[in-house]
Amino acid sequence: MTGSATLQPVIVGAGPAGVRAAQTLVAHGLRPVVIDEAGRSGGQIYRRPPANFQRSPKTLYGFEAARATAVHAALDGLADRIDYRPDSLVWNAQGGLLDVLHGRSRTTRSVPYRQLIVATGATDRVLPVPGWTLPGVYTLGGAQVALKFQGCAIGRRVVFMGSGPLLYLVAYQYAKAGVDVAAVLDTARFADQWAAAPAMLSQPAVFLKGLYYVGWLRARGVLMHGGVRPLRVLGDARASAICWHDGTREQTLECDAVGFGHALRSETQLADLLGCRFAFEPLQRAHLPERDGAGRSSVDGVYLAGDGAGIMGADAAEWAGERAALALLADHGVPVDAARARALERRLGKLVTFRRGLERAFPFPEDWAAHASDELVVCRCENVTAGELRRTVQDCGADEMNRLKALSRVGMGRCQGRMCGVAAAEILAHATGQPVQQVGRLRGQAPIKPIPIQLVSAEGAGA
Numbered sequence: 001m002t003g004s005a006t007l008q009p010v011i012v013g014a015g016p017a018g019v020r021a022a023q024t025l026v027a028h029g030l031r032p033v034v035i036d037e038a039g040r041s042g043g044q045i046y047r048r049p050p051a052n053f054q055r056s057p058k059t060l061y062g063f064e065a066a067r068a069t070a071v072h073a074a075l076d077g078l079a080d081r082i083d084y085r086p087d088s089l090v091w092n093a094q095g096g097l098l099d100v101l102h103g104r105s106r107t108t109r110s111v112p113y114r115q116l117i118v119a120t121g122a123t124d125r126v127l128p129v130p131g132w133t134l135p136g137v138y139t140l141g142g143a144q145v146a147l148k149f150q151g152c153a154i155g156r157r158v159v160f161m162g163s164g165p166l167l168y169l170v171a172y173q174y175a176k177a178g179v180d181v182a183a184v185l186d187t188a189r190f191a192d193q194w195a196a197a198p199a200m201l202s203q204p205a206v207f208l209k210g211l212y213y214v215g216w217l218r219a220r221g222v223l224m225h226g227g228v229r230p231l232r233v234l235g236d237a238r239a240s241a242i243c244w245h246d247g248t249r250e251q252t253l254e255c256d257a258v259g260f261g262h263a264l265r266s267e268t269q270l271a272d273l274l275g276c277r278f279a280f281e282p283l284q285r286a287h288l289p290e291r292d293g294a295g296r297s298s299v300d301g302v303y304l305a306g307d308g309a310g311i312m313g314a315d316a317a318e319w320a321g322e323r324a325a326l327a328l329l330a331d332h333g334v335p336v337d338a339a340r341a342r343a344l345e346r347r348l349g350k351l352v353t354f355r356r357g358l359e360r361a362f363p364f365p366e367d368w369a370a371h372a373s374d375e376l377v378v379c380r381c382e383n384v385t386a387g388e389l390r391r392t393v394q395d396c397g398a399d400e401m402n403r404l405k406a407l408s409r410v411g412m413g414r415c416q417g418r419m420c421g422v423a424a425a426e427i428l429a430h431a432t433g434q435p436v437q438q439v440g441r442l443r444g445q446a447p448i449k450p451i452p453i454q455l456v457s458a459e460g461a462g463a
């Protein structure tokens with residue numbers, strides 16, 4: 001048995017999953033290191049504005065105000081019992097060391113770990129549309145971050161487009177903040193959403209919140225279309241209109257900003273660098289790190305929790321964070337409450353029905369690649385178009401993602417495929433006639449997020 005005094009767990013991520021994991025470890029007498037690139041804890045959903053901003057939790061988080069306050073209070077309450085390192089980006093992992101960039105001091109240092117909980121959350125899943133690189137076009141998550149973190153709107157007259165629960169939530173938050181929401185354009189059909197209702201009723205409170213957002217927008221006369229195919233964002237210097245197909249004809253609407261996205265994708269790069277085994281998860285249409293019901297990865301000592309290992313939402317992230325911490329403790333001989341561990345797993349298991357319902361309500365637009373024109377920019381870091389990807393397939397025989405990257409530079413820029421990887425895989429699958437799971441996934445490379453180049457060159461020079 002390893003006594004708890006010898007355990008020095010590290011948690012990456014101070015969102016709901018990381019916070020509950022930290023709380024659980026502290027409750028068992030440990031002092032974990034908690035690393036987060038954000039300046040304040042809370043993660044994405046409970047993102048906190050800068051300390052000098054004065055907005056009430058109700059204004060910032062709406063129905064989630066109580067949960068947000070509870071998660072914030074949980075980490076704040078641990079202040080002297082954890083080693084909390086905000087503004088700290090983990091950009092590499094190898095040989096039992098995490099390379100961490102401290103954003104304010106611009107210094108990098110190595111943090112050793114033997115037990116690690118990865119709770120790195122998610123980002124937007126992006127399916128580009130012509131014109132998406134124009135100023136004034138943001139992802140849905142980006143649009144929400146602007147509002148939540150800085151109290152800024154992305155425009156005065158905004159169209160939200162794509163699919164997923166965030167579409168309606170962000171539109172509601174913008175309209176409530178006084179922005180003119182010109183339209184909500186959903187690629188899913190309203191019939192999909194009704195068909196999914198029985199499964200989504202397995203989480204009645206969440207389902208009702210969704211209905212409330214839609215009803216609220218409708219009551220205020222916001223234009224809402226389902227079953228659309230986004231065609232292009234128009235504009236010269238910045239977005240000035242949006243054009244879509246509504247099933248019978250093309251429509252155009254003036255706006256000065258667009259928020260778009262198709263649900264979320266897990267931030268799996270760190271799990272990848274850590275050597276975790278991945279498998280294709282059809283429900284999420286993504287390669288995800290494997291984990292057991294308790295959050296154990298395929299690598300000893302590495303645990304996975306929250307949206308970073310599969311999108312399950314904020315409540316699930318809290319439960320998974322606690323469950324992963326209990327697994328870590330139990331694996332090292334620390335007595336834990338087994339009944340509590342089982343109850344958490346049961347709760348997490350029950351969410352699968354709801355998750356299936358969400359996928360049915362907001363299905364991935366599987367015909368996206370077939371409609372993507374050759375001129376469409378897929379990778380904006382390296383300016384790689386859909387046509388160049390198709391030519392790489394035809395001329396060089398690329399049939400796998402890493403080969404496609406090597407030959408076309410897709411995913412080789414600053415985002416390392418975090419933004420373009422999903423779309424590139426769809427184009428590759430369509431061009432080669434393979435199911436998307438067979439084209440594989442981009443291998444993780446350090447740095448997993450952009451860092452100043454002089455830091456890497458200084459390391460390389462042994463500085």
Ligand SMILES: Cc1cc2nc3c(=O)[nH]c(=O)nc-3n(C[C@H](O)[C@H](O)[C@H](O)COP(=O)(O)OP(=O)(O)OC[C@H]3O[C@@H](n4cnc5c(N)ncnc54)[C@H](O)[C@@H]3O)c2cc1C
Binds near residue numbers: 122169314
């Ligand atoms: C932009 C965005 C907006 C969202 N808004 C909502 C919403 O309004 N309502 C809702 O129900 N759900 C929302 N979601 C989903 C919701 O945020 C998640 O379900 C929930 O936050 C998951 O919790 P988590 O702890 O797993 O991850 P997160 O809350 O995402 O926390 C992960 C944390 O890890 C940190 N991190 C990630 N990588 C690194 C690294 N390499 N080094 C250091 N730190 C790192 C991040 O800074 C972050 O604080 C949103 C998701 C996104 C991406």
